[in-house]
Amino acid sequence: MLHYPTSHNHYTFTYALKACCFLHDDNKGREVHARVIKTGHFSDTFIQNSLLHFYVTQADIASATRVFNSIPKPDVVSWTSMISGLNKCGFVEEAIVKFMSMDVPPNSTTLVIVMSACSSLGALKFGKSVHGYCMRKLSERNVILENAVLDFYMRCGSLVSARLFQEMVQGDEVEPNEATIVNVLSACSSIGALSLGQWVNSYISARPDLVLNGIVGNALINMYVKCGEVGMAVSVFKTLVCKDNISWTCSHTGLVDQGLMIFNAMKNVYRIAPQTQHYACLVDMYGRAGFLEEAESFMKEMPTEADGAVWGALLNACKIHGNEKMFKRIRNGLLKSRGVSIGTYALVSNTYTTHERWDEADKVRDEMRQMGLKKLAAYSQIDVDPNIL
Known part of the structure; x- marks a missing residue:
């Protein structure tokens, strides 16, 4: 495209920028940006969003901010790209501030990113308000967004997560997928919620379409180990048909923890040097x-x-x-x-x-x-x- 500078429209520029994103070619992307300005296409919102996405992909927040600020009327795609870029590059608080300044309604993708930012900050109060917005404004249920909300409550150590997961299980519209279950088990591991973890284990057993292998099996083993139920962790490990490196590591972690417990008991309880x-x-x-x-x-x-x-x-x-x-x-x-x-x-x-x-x-x-x-x-x-x- 750069060798044939004539007859370009917003489609060619957009696809060229996508190619630069895919190749992580920062120099070529900037050349396309310069060509956009020279040919007078910069006012095209479609191209502006593509440029914004390119700079976000390159983790160039300064350039992304300049592009965003030059857009007269950013749409929801523009706002979402900017918020996503800030969040991915570690500017989590700035991402939430940017979200609060939106002058267009956010979509489910925007809300997923914001819930992720709230999880990182442990911002329980603000995250609850975002969840409330989701419930009021979104007419259709979205499993990705529900996973993000669930993960947020779990990371913040809130028992609301247990109720939300049970609502997903009992509802007819959205059925928890592997990602949801892994998120719940991971959170159970973090906060030591053994009862909820056992309930999830029972739910997995009742789902014929869920195979206890891979990430689900590993997450279940890890949950039992972190909650001190090494025997259950070993039992789950034995039921796995395909055991990968993570499976072995999770099971060994449990045995290591058990060995350390015995060693410490020998010293501190039985006073054996x-x-x-x-x-x-x-x-x-x-x-x-x-x-x-x-x-x-x-x-x-x-x-x-x-x-x-x-x-x-x-x-x-x-x-x-x-x-x-x-x-x-x-x-x-x-x-x-x-x-x-x-x-x-x-x-x-x-x-x-x-x-x-x-x-x-x-x-x-x-x-x-x-x-x-x-x-x-x-x-x-x-x-x-x-x-x-």
Whole structure:
């Protein structure tokens, strides 16, 4: 289009700007903007809104504001684009102020964005007034808007959310979709609303069209874990036909939480002083669940210096999850510690061997020989009464 400057109308400019948005090509978009001005098409509201959308997509709020302010009579699309841009770029309060200055009625898309802004700010009072406007002015129910309203109340910790969800379930016009259910379960996780979460679980079971897999199953597991019902979380996990990485993480999170609870009870309730092997178990638990950073932090916060068992647990976790960067860091820290043992050296050597890094494995073995450490040959014993063979 830029090579053929004649015979352009608002359709060609609009499609060109859409292409620039899709390609995230800021320079070409500005060239189109310049061409719009030169050809005298800037007064076209259709093109003005396209330019506004382009700058919002590029997160260029300053340019978007200039375009918006140059529109003589912004329509609902103009206002919605500007409010959306402010909200997405973190100017949440400004987005609400812009909404309050609208001189045209907002549509459902505008209201979804404003409810999202209210959720971010925790603006319960203003959000309630926006919800009231939705109920008074919108004749048709909109599942996306209802999800936004529901999410708003949940994030603000309001029990109104429970009533709204139940109204959606019991109504005939709008049936909660996966996004609605995930939002509700996520909110239950945040505020510890176990009863509502269990009610949602029952609702899911009664819906034959809802498969307990993917995001719904993961959200349900996460809800039970965050509410302290680890047993239920494991039960849900076992029913999932397709378990993805998030499913495993959610279930492991529950087991980690349970392990920490037992560890803390051992210290604080039963007054049992943790020994090195207890710390090693905790590091191993974190590591096997994939929480390598947490495992390392826990090890650093130990009241005593980590011994070979603790270092070995963390090294083994790095090996399991293929985190080579952390493996190197832990390996260097291990070799400087006083708790190094033949077993941990052997683990380092074996890890390098597994990844066919023979030179590094040989260096570790050389260090072992220099320190006078020798790996004992493995052997097994069986008890054949009365002799041990």
